[in-house]
Amino acid sequence: MLILTGFWCVTLLLTYIETIQIIPTFEDFEKAKTDLLTLIESVKVNRDLPMIAGCVRLAFHDCIGKNNCDGCIDHTNRGNAGLKVITDRLDSLYDLSYKGKISRADFYALAAVVALTRSTVDAPVKYLGLNYFKVGREDCETSPNQLQSVQPPFGTDGTHKTFKFFKNEFDFNVREAVALLGAHTLGRCRLENTGFEGAFVDEKFSTVIQGPNTLAPTSVLDNAYYRMIIDIVPWIQVAINGTRRQWQLPSHPIPNDKLPESERTTLLLNSDMANSWIIRPTDENGAVSCTPTSETTPCQHSFAHQHALQFAHDNALWIKEFTKVFGRMIELNRNVLTDAPKAPHATNYYK
Numbered sequence: 001m002l003i004l005t006g007f008w009c010v011t012l013l014l015t016y017i018e019t020i021q022i023i024p025t026f027e028d029f030e031k032a033k034t035d036l037l038t039l040i041e042s043v044k045v046n047r048d049l050p051m052i053a054g055c056v057r058l059a060f061h062d063c064i065g066k067n068n069c070d071g072c073i074d075h076t077n078r079g080n081a082g083l084k085v086i087t088d089r090l091d092s093l094y095d096l097s098y099k100g101k102i103s104r105a106d107f108y109a110l111a112a113v114v115a116l117t118r119s120t121v122d123a124p125v126k127y128l129g130l131n132y133f134k135v136g137r138e139d140c141e142t143s144p145n146q147l148q149s150v151q152p153p154f155g156t157d158g159t160h161k162t163f164k165f166f167k168n169e170f171d172f173n174v175r176e177a178v179a180l181l182g183a184h185t186l187g188r189c190r191l192e193n194t195g196f197e198g199a200f201v202d203e204k205f206s207t208v209i210q211g212p213n214t215l216a217p218t219s220v221l222d223n224a225y226y227r228m229i230i231d232i233v234p235w236i237q238v239a240i241n242g243t244r245r246q247w248q249l250p251s252h253p254i255p256n257d258k259l260p261e262s263e264r265t266t267l268l269l270n271s272d273m274a275n276s277w278i279i280r281p282t283d284e285n286g287a288v289s290c291t292p293t294s295e296t297t298p299c300q301h302s303f304a305h306q307h308a309l310q311f312a313h314d315n316a317l318w319i320k321e322f323t324k325v326f327g328r329m330i331e332l333n334r335n336v337l338t339d340a341p342k343a344p345h346a347t348n349y350y351k
């Protein structure tokens with residue numbers, strides 16, 4: 001009887017320990033921020049810091065699925081292609097220094113927020129989401145791997161499917177989804193990952209005066225993405241690899257995959273065009289029968305257009321709304337989160 005009671009006590013204790021919420025100490029949290037910034041800065045391609053875009057994309061993909069932001073990615077899911085190089089770098093740092101001190105889900109979310117903070121250092125409007133960061137996310141049981149995952153949205157998806165995804169997955173309305181999609185001001189698409197090729201924005205629309213020491217536009221969080229969608233109207237569809245459709249400028253009708261890197265142009269996916277236009281793909285490669293400036297089959301503006309237009313005209317407004325909606329996304333977790341640890345006796349000026 002005594003042995004049986006002891007057995008149950010140990011089982012209960014183990015269950016309790018397993019489900020206990022990890023709240024990092026102030027020292028560990030501060031060190032994690034510094035280490036993450038060092039890691040992000042350590043991967044440099046000319047003026048680009050590709051870990052910035054990679055960490056932000058990872059945060060989004062980590063928050064998709066049943067348990068939301070849970071420190072788990074299914075790398076066998078084609079929709080997550082390209083994220084392994086990002087998680088490998090983050091996991092090496094995490095396993096070496098932070099296991100048991102902060103959850104992996106907190107670590108991935110923090111990496112994105114540190115990346116976004118770094119991305120606006122040269123920009124006129126700063127991202128301040130780090131000031132509101134919360135901790136205490138619960139990892140999935142198999143973290144960092146996920147066995148069964150929800151399919152991330154496809155870039156070939158049209159307007160209806162794109163906004164339905166954000167409503168169903170995160171309960172975000174159209175304006176919130178439009179604001180969140182502005183993350184595509186960062187980074188690029190790679191043929192070997194998702195079958196698209198090119199960067200979303202270029203120097204023409206950046207809010208940063210370009211110099212040898214400023215970050216490339218693909219590493220800067222600003223409203224360049226919306227100005228690109230709104231101000232360049234005549235986008236045309238091209239077939240990458242002869243199949244998958246992406247939008248390029250009429251002045252650059254040769255698909256990016258057929259050009260050397262230096263000659264490639266900016267691109268938009270159907271799901272980006274959806275921020276302004278009603279996009280109705282007619283096949284699985286995303287072919288659309290309208291173009292914005294066609295005389296015979298012009299595309300019509302979508303219900304999202306008014307929001308994209310506002311964000312295109314007001315960078316500060318967009319950064320404010322993006323910060324809020326991105327913060328809401330990365331706080332989705334089974335646990336109730338708490339404010340990140342502050343310095344003992346520090347005043348919280350942001351409350």
Ligand code: HEM
Pocket residue numbers: 050052053054056057060081082153154155156162165180181183184186187188189190191193194195196269271326
């Ligand atoms: C309809 C929704 C979305 C679709 C269809 C979509 C699709 C894609 C695709 C196809 C890529 C190219 C990946 C590659 O080839 O390596 C990409 C990149 C990216 N996505 Fe999204 N995405 C969506 C929403 C989001 C959201 C909500 C965020 C963040 C809040 C995000 C952040 C990024 C970033 C930062 C990149 C660049 C990654 C890099 O350069 O490494 N995306 N996305």
